[in-house]
Amino acid sequence: MNKNEDSLVITFITGNQHKVKEAQGIFQKFDIELEHIDLGYPEIQGELADVSIFGGKDVARRLEKPIIVEDAGLFIRSLKWFPGTYSSYVQDTLGNSGILKLMDNVQDRYAEFRSVIGFATPKTEPKTFLGVVGGQIAHQEKGKHGFAYDPLFIPEGYDKTFGELTREEKNELSHRRRSLENFACWYKDL
Numbered sequence: 619m620n621k622n623e624d625s626l627v628i629t630f631i632t633g634n635q636h637k638v639k640e641a642q643g644i645f646q647k648f649d650i651e652l653e654h655i656d657l658g659y660p661e662i663q664g665e666l667a668d669v670s671i672f673g674g675k676d677v678a679r680r681l682e683k684p685i686i687v688e689d690a691g692l693f694i695r696s697l698k699w700f701p702g703t704y705s706s707y708v709q710d711t712l713g714n715s716g717i718l719k720l721m722d723n724v725q726d727r728y729a730e731f732r733s734v735i736g737f738a739t740p741k742t743e744p745k746t747f748l749g750v751v752g753g754q755i756a757h758q759e760k761g762k763h764g765f766a767y768d769p770l771f772i773p774e775g776y777d778k779t780f781g782e783l784t785r786e787e788k789n790e791l792s793h794r795r796r797s798l799e800n801f802a803c804w805y806k807d808l
């Protein structure tokens with residue numbers, strides 16, 4: 619997987635430019651070079667880890683090289699962890715305003731963003747790396763940074779939403795930071 623003696627490289631398969639930029643910022647600190655390929659892969663309905671494993675295996679075999687994929691979602695406790703693995707569909711249908719309606723008069727606003735990185739190669743069994751950040755669902759959308767649910771989510775210890783934080787600030791504590799960091803620590807030691 620070494621490009622040369624000094625630099626590690628990994629290929630990230632995603633169609634989401636926000637995720638690419640976040641991952642680049644995070645991998646810089648580990649001296650891992652990120653190659654990005656926008657390639658579709660089958661996304662089964664299931665736990666985040668299962669989605670990453672299934673998709674990762676498919677892509678690694680097709681491209682005949684090691685790759686990472688990522689699957690993430692927002693899990694809201696008072697909604698029985700909805701939208702969870704339906705996050706993408708719910709963002710496109712209900713949107714943030716729909717989530718706020720579901721949360722009208724709801725006291726418990728605890729939520730988690732979860733991210734799972736799936737590392738796969740053409741031959742070996744895939745590995746997954748989890749990252750979680752806890753926080754609260756705001757009472758209204760705030761901020762223009764980031765994407766999707768970012769304007770709704772206030773991470774623990776902050777009084778601003780992800781949408782109000784810069785990419786660098788979000789990268790310090792996000793679920794993706796944590797899953798990518800778990801992966802990067804393991805990958806560097808391979």
Ligand code: IMP
Nearest residue numbers: 688689690691705706709765766767768
């Ligand atoms: P994906 O299938 O991994 O792309 O993630 C599912 C959905 O979760 C995305 O389409 C977004 O709606 C949401 N999501 C994942 N990560 C984030 C994030 O960092 N901020 C806001 N929404 C996110």
